[in-house]
Amino acid sequence: MIRYLCPDAVLLEGRLQAGHAVALTGAIIESVLPLEAVPAEAEREVLSGLLAPGFIDLQVNGGGDLLFNDQPDLDGLRRIAAAHAALGTTGFLPTVITDSPAVLESALNAVEAAAAQRMPGVLGLHVEGPFIEPARAGIHATGHIRALDDSMLERLLAFRGGGLLVTLAPECVPPGVIRRLVDAGVVVAAGHTNASYEQIRSAMDEGLSGFTHLFNAMAQLTARQPGVVGAALDASDCWASVIVDGHHVHPAALRIALTCLGDGRMVLVSDAMPPVGGRNSRFRLQGREITVEDGRCVSAEGTLAGAAIALADAVRRARDEMRVPLEAAISMATRAPARALGVERGEIEAGQPADLVLLDETGAVQGTWVGGQVVEPPTWSTT
Numbered sequence: 001m002i003r004y005l006c007p008d009a010v011l012l013e014g015r016l017q018a019g020h021a022v023a024l025t026g027a028i029i030e031s032v033l034p035l036e037a038v039p040a041e042a043e044r045e046v047l048s049g050l051l052a053p054g055f056i057d058l059q060v061n062g063g064g065d066l067l068f069n070d071q072p073d074l075d076g077l078r079r080i081a082a083a084h085a086a087l088g089t090t091g092f093l094p095t096v097i098t099d100s101p102a103v104l105e106s107a108l109n110a111v112e113a114a115a116a117q118r119m120p121g122v123l124g125l126h127v128e129g130p131f132i133e134p135a136r137a138g139i140h141a142t143g144h145i146r147a148l149d150d151s152m153l154e155r156l157l158a159f160r161g162g163g164l165l166v167t168l169a170p171e172c173v174p175p176g177v178i179r180r181l182v183d184a185g186v187v188v189a190a191g192h193t194n195a196s197y198e199q200i201r202s203a204m205d206e207g208l209s210g211f212t213h214l215f216n217a218m219a220q221l222t223a224r225q226p227g228v229v230g231a232a233l234d235a236s237d238c239w240a241s242v243i244v245d246g247h248h249v250h251p252a253a254l255r256i257a258l259t260c261l262g263d264g265r266m267v268l269v270s271d272a273m274p275p276v277g278g279r280n281s282r283f284r285l286q287g288r289e290i291t292v293e294d295g296r297c298v299s300a301e302g303t304l305a306g307a308a309i310a311l312a313d314a315v316r317r318a319r320d321e322m323r324v325p326l327e328a329a330i331s332m333a334t335r336a337p338a339r340a341l342g343v344e345r346g347e348i349e350a351g352q353p354a355d356l357v358l359l360d361e362t363g364a365v366q367g368t369w370v371g372g373q374v375v376e377p378p379t380w381s382t383t
Contacts, residue, residue, distance in 0.1 A: 003043050004023050004038050004042050005022045007050060025372075027354050052356070055315070057269055057272070063277045072110050085120075086377045087365060090120075090370050093124050131172055159186075188203075234260075240266060244322075
């Protein structure tokens with residue numbers, strides 16, 4: 001049976017358009033059509049607000065009071081997915097940060113199992129570390145940083161769990177490794193890196209296509225040493241993710257980056273930690289206590305440890321801090337990450353998954369659909 005969602009406006013090809021309905025057949029968008037073309041006898045769901053593609057988050061460390069590193073299994077994935085879906089994120093990459101070989105292997109296995117079961121929301125895996133520069137580790141555990149050996153390289157090449165994003169320091173891997181990963185369909189990004197401009201350009205020649213949390217944990221732009229930031233802003237065909245939480249990047253830096261990248265190559269990520277969609281303001285990260293203070297996730301030493309936002313929060317902040325229309329901010333959380341990952345998502349059009357989010361005029365989430373089904377708040381968030 002076809003259902004018709006009839007909102008005040010629909011975001012189509014980056015533009016708000018009134019007078020349209022979105023027809024759903026099961027988990028798929030059947031069509032987008034003018035309201036007057038909806039059959040009189042059809043089942044209509046009249047919605048107050050803007051209907052947009054569901055948000056796509058390439059960096060989700062946790063949610064629902066759970067860190068993926070602590071429970072890299074199917075139950076952990078379900079809990080994190082539920083927490084973020086209720087907040088408008090319909091597709092995401094669970095992110096395993098620098099940890100032991102056993103944790104990384106468990107994360108790879110869990111996402112492969114999720115893909116085999118077609119778990120809603122899980123688009124693949126983001127491996128952030130451990131192949132990074134210790135001097136740019138940030139909150140990552142330096143004791144687990146290691147080289148990308150042949151055994152792990154072969155495991156990554158054999159991954160069959162959807163999209164695979166690997167964030168690494170290009171100066172810490174041998175020549176040719178990035179090319180092998182990219183040739184196997186892996187998306188490689190530079191992050192937690194002290195690479196020079198020239199080293200980044202060489203990595204780009206091998207297929208490196210992105211930069212993880214631009215400005216943070218990387219060599220900065222200076223007059224004679226453009227560094228990683230300079231290479232990212234100078235690139236014409238790479239994407240860069242940013243954490244727009246009011247703490248990681250100054251609004252002026254965000255606007256400068258947007259001028260260089262445009263909303264097609266700037267990707268919003270949440271870098272979400274367990275408190276997102278949960279009830280606790282404290283959690284432990286590899287033995288260190290992290291506290292949410294004034295919206296910041298920080299260690300006792302004051303080091304930023306991910307973020308306490310959902311992607312919907314980043315969209316609203318991007319609109320305000322980058323001074324762009326809401327449509328452009330949404331594009332950075334839908335079309336841009338889909339292109340970065342190389343998946344056919346991020347649009348409302350026939351044949352796309354019925355993964356949708358309803359927003360009010362301020363950009364606040366009013367409802368979410370995953371696979372055509374309305375997402376209910378997780379039980380732990382309502383008790």
